Amino acid sequence: MSDQHRLDAPDPDGTRGEKHTAGAFDIRNFIGALLGLYGLILLVMGIFGDQALQKTGGVNANLWAGIVLLLMSAFFFVWARIKPIVVPEHVEPVDDDPVRPAPKRRPTGS
Amino acid sequence: MHALAGLPTADALISAKPVDYVIIALYFVFVLGIGVMARRAVSDSIDFFLSGRSLPAWVTGLAFISANLGAVEIMGMSANGAELGISTVHYFWVGAIPAMLFLGVVMMPFYYGSKVRSVPEFMFRRFGTGAHLVNSISFAVAQLLIAGVNLYLLGSIVHALLGWPLWVALLVAAAIVLSYITLGGLSAAIYNEVLQFFVIVAALLPLTLIGLHRVGGYQGLKDKITEFATSAPASAGVPPAEQQLHSWPGQALSGFDSPFWSVVGIVFGLGFVLSFGYWTTNFVEVQRAMASNSMSAARKTPIIGSFAKMFVPFIVIIPGMVAAVLVKEIGELKAGGTPPGGASGEGVKYNDSLLLLMRDILPNGLLGVAIAGLLAAFMAGMAANISAFNTVFSYDLWQRYIRKDHSDDYYLRIGRLATVGATIVAIFTATIASSFSNVMDYLQSLFGFFNAPLFATFILGMFWKRMTATAGWVGLTAGTLSAVLVAFLSEDGFGSASLGVIPLSGQGAAFVAASAAFVVDIVLSVGVSLVTEPKSSAELRGLVYSETPKEELVDPEERNMPWFRRTLPLAGISLGLVIVLNFLF
Numbered sequence: 001m002s003d004q005h006r007l008d009a010p011d012p013d014g015t016r017g018e019k020h021t022a023g024a025f026d027i028r029n030f031i032g033a034l035l036g037l038y039g040l041i042l043l044v045m046g047i048f049g050d051q052a053l054q055k056t057g058g059v060n061a062n063l064w065a066g067i068v069l070l071l072m073s074a075f076f077f078v079w080a081r082i083k084p085i086v087v088p089e090h091v092e093p094v095d096d097d098p099v100r101p102a103p104k105r106r107p108t109g110s
Numbered sequence: 111m112h113a114l115a116g117l118p119t120a121d122a123l124i125s126a127k128p129v130d131y132v133i134i135a136l137y138f139v140f141v142l143g144i145g146v147m148a149r150r151a152v153s154d155s156i157d158f159f160l161s162g163r164s165l166p167a168w169v170t171g172l173a174f175i176s177a178n179l180g181a182v183e184i185m186g187m188s189a190n191g192a193e194l195g196i197s198t199v200h201y202f203w204v205g206a207i208p209a210m211l212f213l214g215v216v217m218m219p220f221y222y223g224s225k226v227r228s229v230p231e232f233m234f235r236r237f238g239t240g241a242h243l244v245n246s247i248s249f250a251v252a253q254l255l256i257a258g259v260n261l262y263l264l265g266s267i268v269h270a271l272l273g274w275p276l277w278v279a280l281l282v283a284a285a286i287v288l289s290y291i292t293l294g295g296l297s298a299a300i301y302n303e304v305l306q307f308f309v310i311v312a313a314l315l316p317l318t319l320i321g322l323h324r325v326g327g328y329q330g331l332k333d334k335i336t337e338f339a340t341s342a343p344a345s346a347g348v349p350p351a352e353q354q355l356h357s358w359p360g361q362a363l364s365g366f367d368s369p370f371w372s373v374v375g376i377v378f379g380l381g382f383v384l385s386f387g388y389w390t391t392n393f394v395e396v397q398r399a400m401a402s403n404s405m406s407a408a409r410k411t412p413i414i415g416s417f418a419k420m421f422v423p424f425i426v427i428i429p430g431m432v433a434a435v436l437v438k439e440i441g442e443l444k445a446g447g448t449p450p451g452g453a454s455g456e457g458v459k460y461n462d463s464l465l466l467l468m469r470d471i472l473p474n475g476l477l478g479v480a481i482a483g484l485l486a487a488f489m490a491g492m493a494a495n496i497s498a499f500n501t502v503f504s505y506d507l508w509q510r511y512i513r514k515d516h517s518d519d520y521y522l523r524i525g526r527l528a529t530v531g532a533t534i535v536a537i538f539t540a541t542i543a544s545s546f547s548n549v550m551d552y553l554q555s556l557f558g559f560f561n562a563p564l565f566a567t568f569i570l571g572m573f574w575k576r577m578t579a580t581a582g583w584v585g586l587t588a589g590t591l592s593a594v595l596v597a598f599l600s601e602d603g604f605g606s607a608s609l610g611v612i613p614l615s616g617q618g619a620a621f622v623a624a625s626a627a628f629v630v631d632i633v634l635s636v637g638v639s640l641v642t643e644p645k646s647s648a649e650l651r652g653l654v655y656s657e658t659p660k661e662e663l664v665d666p667e668e669r670n671m672p673w674f675r676r677t678l679p680l681a682g683i684s685l686g687l688v689i690v691l692n693f694l695f
Contacts, residue, residue: 025147026506027169027301031308034140038133038312038479045129045475052473057324062475072308085166 026085032076039069123270124469130478137309137482142293142302167635169304169408171414174398175422176303179310180491185263185486186550189460190441191430193548195335195354196695198430202423204381207416207688209389211681214412216640219397219663220572222408224652225400228498229393229564230506236571236653237582239336244583245564246506248590252560253499254532258539259549260492261287263461267484270465280540284533286485287492291529299403299494306486307418307419313476313483314425316465321469322434328346331428334435338444354431356695375621383628384621387565388557394494406665409677416684420691426464433463437470460548503528551620555597558624563589566631574639575654581638589631596623 046063053060179390190198226232229249233241264283269276325331335354358373389395389412399411439449439458449458458466468480504525513520546552567585571577600619650657668676 027304029143030140030301031305034136034305035308035312037136038309041129041133042475042479045473049129049475050473055471055473056320057471059320059323061316061320062473065312065476065479069312 026080028076028080032073032080035076036071036073039066039071039073042066042069123273123465124477124481125153126271126477126481127474129475130481133475133478134482134485137486140305141302141486142290145293148301165300165401165403165407167402167410167414169300170398170407170411170420172307173300173303173401174395174411174415176307176310177394177398177490177494178419179422180260180487183422184310184314184487185461186462186548186553187423187426188430188433188464188549189303189548191427191462192434193430193444195431196350196356196427197354197358198427199423199691199695200376200380201687202419203692204376205385206389206419207684208381209385210412210416210419211684212386212392213396214677215681216407216615217572218396218409218412219405220340220653220658221396222405223399223662228501228506228666229391230502232568232653233582234506236650237567238579238580241567241582241586242506244586245305246502246558248564248586250499250502250507252556253495253502254535255542255556256553257435257495257536257538258541259543259553260488260495261536262540262543263549264485264488264492266461266463267481267488270469271481280537284537287489288530288533290489291493291496292358299490301397302486302490303398306349306483306490309479309486310423310483313480314429316476317468317472317480318425318428318432321429321467322437324471324488325432325436331431332684335431338435338441347502375618378621378625380621382535383562383565383624384554384557386569387561387563387624387628391561391564391568394498404665404667406668406671406675406677410675410680413677413680413684416599417687420684420688429467430463432458433467437463437466439466492536496529496536500525500528501530503532554620555623558593558597558620558627559590560655562593562624562627563631566628567635570632570635571654573655575650575656576639576644577635578639578642578644580642581635584638585631585635588634589627592630593623593627595627 023033042062043066046060046066049062051060187198187201190201221232224232224235226235230242230246233245261280261283263284265276265279268274268282268286269279272279274282320333322328325334332355339350339354395412399408402411403406434444435441440460440463442449443458443460465483468477472480504521508524509516509521543549543552563586566589567582570585571582597619600623647657652658652662
């Protein structure tokens with residue numbers, strides 16, 4: 001994830017302002033990463049863990065769910081790679097939304 | 111974790127293993143991690159995703175569905191499926207899709223064009239102070255009550271996991287939500303909602319498939335339900351198999367004896383008043399569409415959402431139906447028994463169907479995914495209610511009517527206090543929710559009180575320029591009061607407080623209450639408008655259909671898109687699909 005981010009890393013002071021892709025922060029990469037980790041855990045559970053066959057009626061549910069999740073994960077990574085979202089030249093930094101109860105953002109320093 | 115000092119701990123309902131906790135923890139790491147990254151502004155890509163009006167329609171469409179795929183959908187609909195069977199699909203195919211399409215095609219241009227941020231704000235611009243005040247108060251109250259439902263369900267999961275008494279579980283759940291809000295989970299709401307959507311599908315799809323496998327496929331499920339319905343004692347009042355396995359005429363759902371009135375009740379009460387009221391005026395939903403990158407994408411948001419929404423019943427209602435024939439306790443409950451235990455610790459309820467089914471058929475691992483999905487949905491749902499309450503309380507009520515012209519910091523502090531206050535109040539409203547065996551009954555009553563009159567006022571105000579400011583607040587107040595009156599006179603609209611003068615119960619009572627609110631609101635609004643002074647045309651531009659130039663209501667870019675990316679053809683396909691589904695079931 002971090003390698004991909006390097007390729008189009010934004011400059012630290014936020015002054016370069018050229019077009020680049022959303023990179024690792026593309027929402028599809030987050031989806032892919034979480035589903036991939038879940039898939040991996042379930043796959044391992046399906047192979048080595050308790051399959052609880054009396055519960056599932058004889059199906060190795062963890063294994064199959066793990067495989068499907070890994071495929072979904074791959075789909076989102078590939079989609080994000082093939083059709084990257086281009087971030088426009090100048091992005092307005094998001095201000096604190098005064099109506100949303102959350103901690104304040106740290107100043108970016110630029 | 112089980113032995114909290116001094117607490118009487120019952121046996122935990124669900125036996126989670128370390129791997130399940132790892133999966134749950136992973137979800138929190140992601141959600142809070144994204145929140146922290148957003149606040150520290152580590153990348154301008156995140157700013158891009160979070161800044162308003164930049165997202166593609168598929169993202170806002172999924173967030174739109176996810177914001178709604180919370181307590182009501184998951185627990186309420188599976189509870190309904192267990193109790194009433196397949197007729198619950200009306201909440202989706204009659205009670206959601208048409209209204210979502212209407213929102214996209216007709217109403218969205220007004221919202222996106224006028225850039226309002228809350229329902230009360232729209233009310234203020236259309237009708238001025240009176241309607242604004244009435245609407246702000248009723249909206250704030252509604253959010254507190256619905257937050258209670260989410261909190262109750264969240265607490266029931268904590269209870270199921272750890273076996274603590276419900277009141278302790280409620281306090282813990284409230285603490286979880288407060289920390290989610292203070293750690294910044296809400297600042298990346300759209301990211302989280304899209305993630306949440308996939309986690310929930312990853313949890314519920316295997317649950318449905320394994321459940322169906324266990325009962326011998328859909329045919330096996332039908333056979334078992336038929337067998338159950340014929341063998342259950344008459345005193346239990348189990349709907350006949352015929353009604354549980356066919357969506358129309360839906361007497362099991364409406365509680366009406368006559369098939370004709372049942373269809374009328376479902377189409378007008380649920381399909382028109384309740385659902386249009388909910389989907390077109392619910393800003394927790396509408397705000398998702400406001401974050402999209404064009405008028406076209408904003409209009410397509412609910413329409414794309416409708417395609418996902420159409421298939422949600424298969425993964426929430428079918429598990430409920432399976433639970434009724436597979437889970438021992440739910441079977442006993444449905445046959446008129448009172449099995450002990452359950453998520454509240456005070457006896458099994460239909461609300462517990464899904465948790466009990468998870469206990470019975472999911473292996474550890476998938477169980478963790480399922481719990482993560484449920485926790486995510488209720489936590490985010492309640493955080494959204496609290497956030498909406500906070501907005502309306504600090505800005506629409508406090509700033510406008512109580513303390514004007516203070517510094518931004520002042521209102522921020524008020525907002526923080528409102529957040530904590532609302533969470534405490536939600537603990538009490540959660541105990542109201544816990545007294546209903548099926549939370550769906552309760553929620554539909556609430557929607558009848560708050561959303562039905564709001565929809566009547568909205569729709570009249572949007573298409574009839576003659577409607578006056580006085581009519582706005584009079585209609586809203588009278589509509590809400592008449593829905594409350596009907597619920598009070600019904601058999602159980604208010605639980606045990608109802609008088610039982612009108613022979614209606616269950617969700618049928620909610621449909622009638624909502625219809626009454628709608629009719630009273632429309633009649634009074636028209637009457638009052640005719641004797642009071644309307645606003646001038648110039649003030650109504652962008653707010654009333656006839657006073658808004660047609661060019662402002664469509665996206666000029668859309669002309670150049672291929673047909674499958676245009677609003678109207680997409681809406682047509684969605685409508686066609688839903689009609690086919692109605693014939694199939």
